[in-house]
Every structure is written in structure tokens, then in C-alpha cells.
Amino acid sequence: MAEGLIMARGYARLRERNQVTVPPGIVERMGLRLGDVIEFSVNSRGVVQLHPAKIVKAGTPEASQEEQAAVRDISEGRFTLVRSLEELREHVDGIRRGETPAFSGNAETETDPVEQLLNVVPAMQVAGPITHLTEEQRQDVEQLLQAHLTNFFSNLLGQQYKIRKHEEGAAEREQI
Amino acid sequence: MKRVLRSANRFDDKLGGLFETLHGREEELQAAVNRLLGGLIDGTVNWAPQLGPMWNYDVCILPLIDKHSVVFRPNESKPKYIEIIYSGTGKKQAILDFAAATRIDMLNIEGPAD
Numbered sequence: 001m002a003e004g005l006i007m008a009r010g011y012a013r014l015r016e017r018n019q020v021t022v023p024p025g026i027v028e029r030m031g032l033r034l035g036d037v038i039e040f041s042v043n044s045r046g047v048v049q050l051h052p053a054k055i056v057k058a059g060t061p062e063a064s065q066e067e068q069a070a071v072r073d074i075s076e077g078r079f080t081l082v083r084s085l086e087e088l089r090e091h092v093d094g095i096r097r098g099e100t101p102a103f104s105g106n107a108e109t110e111t112d113p114v115e116q117l118l119n120v121v122p123a124m125q126v127a128g129p130i131t132h133l134t135e136e137q138r139q140d141v142e143q144l145l146q147a148h149l150t151n152f153f154s155n156l157l158g159q160q161y162k163i164r165k166h167e168e169g170a171a172e173r174e175q176i
Numbered sequence: 177m178k179r180v181l182r183s184a185n186r187f188d189d190k191l192g193g194l195f196e197t198l199h200g201r202e203e204e205l206q207a208a209v210n211r212l213l214g215g216l217i218d219g220t221v222n223w224a225p226q227l228g229p230m231w232n233y234d235v236c237i238l239p240l241i242d243k244h245s246v247v248f249r250p251n252e253s254k255p256k257y258i259e260i261i262y263s264g265t266g267k268k269q270a271i272l273d274f275a276a277a278t279r280i281d282m283l284n285i286e287g288p289a290d
Contacts, residue, residue, distance in 0.1 A: 037193040039189050039193065053190060053193030053196070054193070055193060055244065055285055056286060057288065058237070058245060058286040058288065058289040059289045060289075063247075066186065066190075066283075066284045067284050070184035070186040070187055070282075070284055071249070071281070071283065074182050074184050078184065078185040078186075079182045079183055079185060080182070080188065081180060081181075081182060081183075082180065082217065083180045083217075084217065085217060088181070089210060091183065091188075092210065092213075095191050095192050096202060096206065098192065
């Protein structure tokens with residue numbers, strides 16, 4: 001699991017109405033300013049993450065970086081597929097309620113390919129029937145399946161080869 | 177023309193942040209999102225200014241609310257015409273026609289420039 005090095009750590013006590021004070025070291029490290037919006041999220045392993053949900057100014061290098069990062073998000077499967085106005089309304093309602101996107105993956109926490117494959121399948125069921133997958137998504141799934149099947153059969157053939165060698169060795173020893 | 181949108185998680189984060197920033201005006205923002213993104217899905221929105229300099233060809237930008245704009249990339253687009261922005265610096269800006277697009281990637285929400 002590649003979660004990266006911890007660069008700053010701090011503690012805060014939960015007060016009335018779920019209020020916490022973000023430790024100064026974290027504020028400094030994240031470059032937060034008064035009025036910034038912070039996104040809190042919890043992943044499947046119970047790790048809480050804080051992300052500044054900053055809206056950067058148009059035409060700045062930061063805006064360009066954000067766009068490139070979003071393109072990477074999509075190419076690595078971190079997106080929600082919206083196919084109709086109904087789905088759009090549901091999706092935006094979900095964002096307002098702070099829900100996790102229906103079709104999401106996290107390259108930093110889902111490094112195990114088998115786990116990744118198992119996670120993709122239920123996500124697709126949420127996104128809709130398999131016949132409604134885009135060509136790109138179908139190719140991704142096919143590539144993933146092919147890689148795992150190749151790996152599986154390679155291991156199987158390797159095991160059979162070892163067993164055959166062992167049996168041949170045993171037969172030779174018996175003859176001797 | 178019906179299209180699908182691929183809403184990047186990062187875009188959703190920005191939208192969530194905007195809902196928080198515009199606390200008390202959530203319905204207004206939701207209506208604006210449904211109108212703009214709905215237009216991209218049902219194909220009634222077919223052209224938009226191209227983002228940034230003219231070499232950056234396939235990324236578009238459209239206003240959402242309070243000078244906040246939505247940045248997106250259609251999978252098919254072609255130059256429609258060149259517009260000269262007289263009110264600003266006099267720069268030229270390309271308008272892209274993405275009527276043939278079948279998929280649009282939602283990338284970012286940007287705040288007003290200085």
C-alpha cells in the first residue's frame with residue numbers, strides 16, 4: 001500500500017457540534033487560509049484524509065495543474081459516469097450530501113490488482129449494466145482480466161512443470 | 177445528441193467545495209449545475225469558448241455561477257469561429273463546436289481571474 005510519507009501530524013479534540021481545530025502544523029503544510037473549504041473523506045481502510053477543496057483562479061498555473069490532475073483522475077478510473085439527466089440530479093444530490101462517487105478507485109490505496117478487479121465489478125454494477133460500459137472502460141476491464149488470467153495460467157503451468165520434474169526425479173531414483 | 181459525462185472525482189470535490197462556499201444558496205447552485213451539465217448531456221449546449229491560449233485546443237470553459245466557471249473536455253471538437261474580446265485585453269479567443277461529441281469529461285471549476 002503506497003500511502004506516502006507522513007509530512008506533518010497533529011491532534012485535536014472533538015468539541016460541541018463536531019468542531020475541531022486543525023493543528024497549526026497541518027494548516028501550514030497544506031497552505032490553508034481563512035475561508036478555505038476542506039474536504040474530509042474516509043477510505044475503505046478507515047483512513048481519514050483531508051483535502052483542500054480550493055477553487056483556484058482561472059488562467060493560473062494552479063488551474064492548469066488541476067485540469068491535468070483531473071485528466072489523470074479520469075484515465076485512472078477516478079470518475080463518475082453520468083448518462084442521463086436523472087443520473088445527473090442523483091449525482092449532484094450525492095455531492096451535496098458528501099457521498100462518495102459511485103464509480104471511484106484510488107490508485108494510492110488499491111494497489112493489489114485482484115482487490116482492484118473485485119472493486120471494479122461492483123462499481124460497474126452501480127454504474128449500470130455491463131452493456132452500457134464505454135468502449136474505453138470495456139477495454140480496461142478486458143486488459144485487467146487478461147493480465148490476471150495470463151498470470152494465473154503461467155503459475156499453473158509452472159506448478160505442473162515442477163510436479164512433472166519431481167515425479168521424473170523420483171522415477172529415476174527408483175530405477176537406480 | 178445524447179452524451180455521457182465523466183465527472184472526475186477532483187471535479188466533484190470542487191463542486192462539493194462550491195456548495196460549501198455558497199452556503200444558503202445551494203438550490204441556486206444546484207439549478208445552475210443541472211442547467212449547464214444537463215445541457216451538455218442532452219446536447220442542447222454545443223459550443224463554448226476554448227480555455228486559455230489557442231494551442232490548448234480541446235478544453236472548453238463555460239460560466240456556472242458568480243464568475244465561477246466549469247472546465248470540460250469533449251471527445252470531439254472543431255473550431256467554430258474566432259472571437260475578439262474587446263471588453264478585455266483585445267485577445268483573440270476560439271469558439272469550439274462540439275456538436276459531434278459523445279462524451280464530455282468534467283475537469284475543473286475555476287474561480288474568477290484577477
